[in-house]
Amino acid sequence: MPKKYHITAQVMPPRFAPVPKYSMIEKEGCLGCLQCAKRECVYDVYKNRKFDPEQMIDSIDYLCKNCLRCIQGCKNQIISKMCNPDYQALGDEYWKPALISSLWDQATSGKIPVSGAGYRGPFSGPGFDSMWTDMSEIVRPTRDGIHGREYISTSVDIGRKLAQLDFGPRGELLSVAPPLVEIPVPFIFDKLPFGVMNENVRTGLVRAAEIVGTMLVIPQSDIDWKLMAHIDNIIPLITALTPIREHDAASRPQTGESLLGEIIARARMIELEDGPDVAKQMAAVKGINPSVVTCIRMPASKTVAGRVEELTRSGAEVIHIIADWQGEETCDPAETGHAAPSPRFIKEVLREVHLNLIDKALRDEVTIIAGGGIAMAEHVAKAIICGADLVGVDMALEVALECRMCKRCLHGLSCPVTIEAVDSEWAALRIRNLICSWHSQLIEVLGAMGIREVRRLRGEVGRALFFEDLEKEAFGDVRIAPDTYYSTR
Amino acid sequence: MSESPQTLTIQQDSYAHLRGREAMDTPSRFRNRVSKYRVFRSSACTACNKCAELCPYGVHVRSGDRMLRPREAFCIGLACRSNDFYCISQCPEKALSMALNPLFETMGDARWSADMILATWVMAETGDVPSGGLEYEFGRSGGGFDKLAFDFPKKPAISLDEEEIDLSVELNRSGDEAERISIDIPVYGGGMSFGSVSEHTILGRCIAARNWNTFTCTGEGGYIESIVPFAKHVITQVATGLFGVREETIQRARIIEFKYAQGAKPGLGGHLLGDKVTPQVARMREAVAGSSLFSPFPFHSVYSVEDHKKHVDWIKAITPRSLISVKVSTPTDVDMVAVGSYYAGAHIVHIDGSYGGTGAAPDIAKKNIAMPIEYAIPKVHKFLREEGVRDRIVLVASGGLRNPWDIAKAIALGADAVVIGTAEMVALECIRCANCESGRGCARGIATTDPELTELIQVDYAARRLSNLYLAWSKELKRILKRLGMRSIRELVGRTDCLMRLRS
Structure with a gap:
């Protein structure tokens, strides 16, 4: 058997911050609570927050993983989110924003895109989206x-x-x-x-x-x-x-x-x-x-x-x-x-x-x-x-x-x-x-x-x-x- | 061995206060609710209280000499415009305005629309479907369940009281010596292992399953000791990694589920990332903390129906009275697999469609591998009927069923009952951010074993929300059956004549 073909990937960061899907919005009116919802961020988004004056981008938008805990936890309800129009404007009807952003992630990490909680896209669609690949259940040779x-x-x-x-x-x-x-x-x-x-x-x-x-x-x-x-x-x-x-x-x-x-x-x-x-x-x-x-x-x-x-x-x-x-x-x-x-x-x-x-x-x-x-x-x-x-x-x-x-x-x-x-x-x-x-x-x-x-x-x-x-x-x-x-x- | 959960004696049921099926008002555990609409009150408000008097949904509340912030989650929004109690136009000071919440637009996806997520939260909170303003019957996926609707007769053939409508399903139709088990609603919980979800979540599911005389499933993560008191309502899953499978856990269960494949990642096996393998999880699975755990695909001892029969026979030798369920994915030959499972002695064949699943899976697998459940149900149902064995096996479907309408449609397509997972997560205020798998796990405390995050959900809350969800679903299912003039959910099985296809 020939040597197993293998590509070794290594993280290769992008030059520009990826275009995030959503943008955080924050109204005025912070009460200065001692127990701030932002401090409880599981992903330390607020702790690692940076502003990039070169690209005029706040890192919060792409670090955030949309758990909504700060939005639902803020005592004066000043934090919210909205769809980012820049993201929606990416690509076209074939090269959809989600596709482009997934390709960016793959080029950065080299990893297979993995996510939880089931499939989220349309049931089917034109082109390649009108077919599925099969699997075989129990009766074929082993493979992992x-x-x-x-x-x-x-x-x-x-x-x-x-x-x-x-x-x-x-x-x-x-x-x-x-x-x-x-x-x-x-x-x-x-x-x-x-x-x-x-x-x-x-x-x-x-x-x-x-x-x-x-x-x-x-x-x-x-x-x-x-x-x-x-x-x-x-x-x-x-x-x-x-x-x-x-x-x-x-x-x-x-x-x-x-x-x-x-x-x-x-x-x-x-x-x-x-x-x-x-x-x-x-x-x-x-x-x-x-x-x-x-x-x-x-x-x-x-x-x-x-x-x-x-x-x-x-x-x-x-x-x-x-x-x-x-x-x-x-x-x-x-x-x-x-x-x-x-x-x-x-x-x-x-x-x-x-x-x-x-x-x-x-x-x-x-x-x-x-x-x-x-x-x-x-x-x-x-x-x-x-x-x-x-x-x-x-x-x-x-x-x-x-x-x-x-x-x-x-x-x-x-x-x-x-x-x-x-x-x-x-x-x-x-x-x-x-x-x-x-x-x-x-x-x-x-x-x-x-x-x-x-x-x-x-x-x-x-x-x-x-x-x-x-x-x-x-x-x-x-x-x-x-x-x-x-x-x- | 004393630490081993399997050697512990069955403990007293400490959750007796959560018994019963009545609605138990269980609001959001977060301070601010997510609402579809935002209602603004300007400084022109004089707190005349007119809006509070008008609104039947309780959006406006006066406290002392001022109005509280509008309780937007109850607002039915634009649908209210034609009502004579529409506060926006009735306000004498023109101090009120209303708009779609921009946050709402960031939520949901084609399969689970934001409306459906919020509607599920309402069901889990109140024990009934929302009164208006939220579309929960259809998602936006443009196919499958979202393009099927019921064709209700103008007047049902028989007029029924909702009380007399029966939702129970018999799970052993083989006529063999195994136990005759019946569940009171055509729904039971899918396998979610300890490790993928928290102990509190699991306990909540068990209590809800007990309340509704149905089942929940261990998944492939071992049988945690705290759910032993609910053993009558817990299915033990035997999956390819055999994590947590012991003689005791098999003997304890009234139903044993063989998991050959799962819909979200058919043909790929399971993968629990090292981060989530805490010492507790590792002990339960008899593995090493911090190292990733793989469940291979397929069972490396099963390459034929005969091999499968050998597995079934092992189980029957250990526990002859238990039912055998076979969980498979939906390849093009799923009909043959189902028939093979029947002949090997299964009582239940559980087909798991490709669009569902709760755990982490490669996107390419979720989207592409195997067919959506909507196609698999009629395929298997018809084939079992042609083979003349349909009456002797129970067909259970799962994989992307979201609400009572989906359940009714699945049954009309040919299933006897359904299994759910994601809907239960959503009832516990999952927002489908899809980050279940990374780091400490779910930031909202549902799918995590992180000790701090686990505390975000209390057992009482989980049990009540899930019990409410089942209540709301059974109410809605009875309403559907009533409109169809059917006395029992069993009459609906395979009745595709009750359905219509919608144009895309």
């Missing part, structure tokens, strides 16, 4: 999740896989195994749809990818000689292949002279944008470096399932399907710039792609990476259940660096948390913490499902429960309330 003695593997192989092996007349192996890249976690870091991605951030992300053993997609134009030292953890996204196409694909260009040639020659994996001549580009890349794994990157669109099938038939090794940052289908490649009419969620797109490949007996030959809208650890498991082999993480990484998803950068405005100025090492360790937490959470759900390795989770819809099915099964025989019901209430 993250505290376990048994090994639950989270590693995945990226690349094309042979459907069968061919042997010669004397039993010698004729098949040539295509190159594979194995990473210990089922996610890669993707380039960001928006947000700050300068040298500091990029260096931090590459460093984090190195620590946890995964890879980061970087557009070729952003790769310099300094980054070449970390090429094992970089997936170059090649957009301009013209310098190579001038040569005959078979004759290798002079590497070492051009950076691009060097990138292709030394990379373990390369991404290419989908397009009419993508097959030619793949061949050109393979011509330079036959051991590189090529990945075709394409937006999630109405026609994606057919295109994936076509590419798989023509020998594609890996296909990276990208939804937008809220996990929705973007647009047809033909009519770029327009949102797809009634866009599907990545979950539906993946199920279609996956089932179509199964129908055509092609599924095991190609690796599918799903990206866009992966915002929580549960999304990793759910995307894989819906048919991806692994996922690409993007904005969640930026949120680990305290991004508030305010989208000011989209309008060319400054970043309120100056992500451009982060220290690379700090960024790397925050992201390591986030990944540590996600990895642990993934093991928790895999353990509960009775699945010992994430490879077996792919397309395992039998280990998931879907809202539509459950509603129908449980309440199908319950009639719908008539309109008169609402008018009488």
